Amino acid sequence: xxxxxxxxxxxxxxxxxxxxxxxxxxxxxxxxxxxxxxxxxxxxxxxxxxxxxxxxxxxxxxxxxxxxxxxxxxxxxxxxxxxxxxxxxxxxxxxxxxxxxxxxxxxxxxxxx
Amino acid sequence: xxxxxxxxxxxxxxxxxxxxxxxxxxxxxxxxxxxxxxxxxxxxxxxxxxxxxxxxxxxxxxxxxxxxxxxxxxxxxxxxxxxxxxxxxxxxxxxxxxxxxxxxxxxxxxxxxxx
Numbered sequence: 001x002x003x004x005x006x007x008x009x010x011x012x013x014x015x016x017x018x019x020x021x022x023x024x025x026x027x028x029x030x031x032x033x034x035x036x037x038x039x040x041x042x043x044x045x046x047x048x049x050x051x052x053x054x055x056x057x058x059x060x061x062x063x064x065x066x067x068x069x070x071x072x073x074x075x076x077x078x079x080x081x082x083x084x085x086x087x088x089x090x091x092x093x094x095x096x097x098x099x100x101x102x103x104x105x106x107x108x109x110x111x112x113x
Numbered sequence: 114x115x116x117x118x119x120x121x122x123x124x125x126x127x128x129x130x131x132x133x134x135x136x137x138x139x140x141x142x143x144x145x146x147x148x149x150x151x152x153x154x155x156x157x158x159x160x161x162x163x164x165x166x167x168x169x170x171x172x173x174x175x176x177x178x179x180x181x182x183x184x185x186x187x188x189x190x191x192x193x194x195x196x197x198x199x200x201x202x203x204x205x206x207x208x209x210x211x212x213x214x215x216x217x218x219x220x221x222x223x224x225x226x227x228x
Contacts, residue, residue: 043219100158
């Protein structure tokens with residue numbers, strides 16, 4: 001069985017500050033990990049993914065995430081927050097193949113001016 | 114624009130109505146998915162179709178009936194729904210094959226309200 005835990009349902013940072021959204025996973029097989037962003041009244045947009053290879057993954061909009069197997073973590077970071085980053089962020093895991101995604105509960109990112 | 118469209122975007126229905134949600138992907142993918150997003154629960158996988166065959170059904174009540182007539186289209190037929198079925202229904206697609214870990218691309222969702 002797989003599961004995803006996102007620590008903090010709401011995270012608030014100041015514009016220009018570091019963004020850190022936490023994700024821990026459990027999986028019985030090597031996982032494939034994803035971060036998605038959801039803006040109000042929209043579907044999910046892929047930010048980045050980890051499959052194999054380099055553990056530091058760069059995504060769109062300046063976001064990146066590092067896969068740490070020993071910590072079973074896949075935290076999302078961005079060096080400098082922008083007002084447009086305010087949204088809901090979801091971490092997800094899948095086993096591979098035509099397998100559905102298992103999502104965390106999401107983290108609502110608030111950007112303070 | 115992700116290449117996955119969903120219609121309608123909003124739907125209000127009574128408990129005795131029958132309606133259908135439609136999803137179309139323009140990405141040439143071979144797998145499609147239905148997810149449910151409700152206010153108080155994480156995103157839940159409902160159905161998976163790969164090469165037009167249903168490969169997963171996550172204990173979804175029979176009042177939800179999926180249909181995948183071809184690799185580009187996916188439907189979710191709804192009948193005698195309950196108010197707790199009110200949610201955002203998201204469709205996704207992916208290309209599955211020898212490369213594992215392919216990402217899923219989501220449509221904008223259908224906001225369903227059951228009265």
